[in-house]
Amino acid sequence: MLISLVGLPGSGKSTVGRQLARRLGVAFIDSDQVIEQRIGCSIREFFERESEARFRDLEAEVLEELTAAPEAAVLSTGGGAVLRPANRQCLHQRGTVVYLRSTPEEIFRRIRYDKTRPLLQVANPLGQLRTLYTQRDPLYRQAAHYVVETGRPSVTSLVNMIIMQLELAGVIAPGVAAAPECPAAD
Numbered sequence: 001m002l003i004s005l006v007g008l009p010g011s012g013k014s015t016v017g018r019q020l021a022r023r024l025g026v027a028f029i030d031s032d033q034v035i036e037q038r039i040g041c042s043i044r045e046f047f048e049r050e051s052e053a054r055f056r057d058l059e060a061e062v063l064e065e066l067t068a069a070p071e072a073a074v075l076s077t078g079g080g081a082v083l084r085p086a087n088r089q090c091l092h093q094r095g096t097v098v099y100l101r102s103t104p105e106e107i108f109r110r111i112r113y114d115k116t117r118p119l120l121q122v123a124n125p126l127g128q129l130r131t132l133y134t135q136r137d138p139l140y141r142q143a144a145h146y147v148v149e150t151g152r153p154s155v156t157s158l159v160n161m162i163i164m165q166l167e168l169a170g171v172i173a174p175g176v177a178a179a180p181e182c183p184a185a186d
Contacts, residue, residue, distance in 0.1 A: 001026070001072040001171070002095030006140050008132055009079035010107040011100040012150055012158065019159045021074035024172065030076045034062050056084060063087050067094040082136060088143040096171050098162055099144035104129035106150065
């Protein structure tokens with residue numbers, strides 16, 4: 001069982017993915033981290049040194065490998081992973097894809113102070129997010145089996161919504177995902 005998360009940068013793929021993997025008792029894989037380990041530098045540095053096209057080639061190779069692995073996992077993809085038709089097809093055919101749909105305004109509110117995101121290091125980061133949303137929303141939808149509106153729910157609520165979708169669709173058996181532990185009452 002492979003569950004892949006797609007969405008704009010800052011939509012919560014890594015945060016939600018880690019918790020979803022924990023609840024399902026499977027591995028969590030962040031494709032951007034796998035790529036950075038292979039190239040030995042940040043994606044931002046690689047973009048500047050090599051080019052976006054070379055990065056997209058490498059990203060396609062990594063996605064091909066990760067989606068072919070037999071182990072059960074939750075895969076967080078890079079925000080631009082859906083740009084290539086082959087990647088969308090690979091993700092869609094080899095697992096269950098969940099699109100974490102966030103509006104540009106929601107993402108901007110969440111990550112506006114994050115200086116590590118190259119996406120926001122532009123004159124108009126909200127405008128940049130709006131442009132990316134317009135370009136990529138149809139591609140995320142094409143790759144996805146399910147769309148989950150992120151809005152303002154907590155990470156736990158989002159994970160619960162995804163688990164409920166997966167159970168209703170028969171992707172996972174009801175009750176397979178362990179409920180989060182509640183703190184003991186004093």
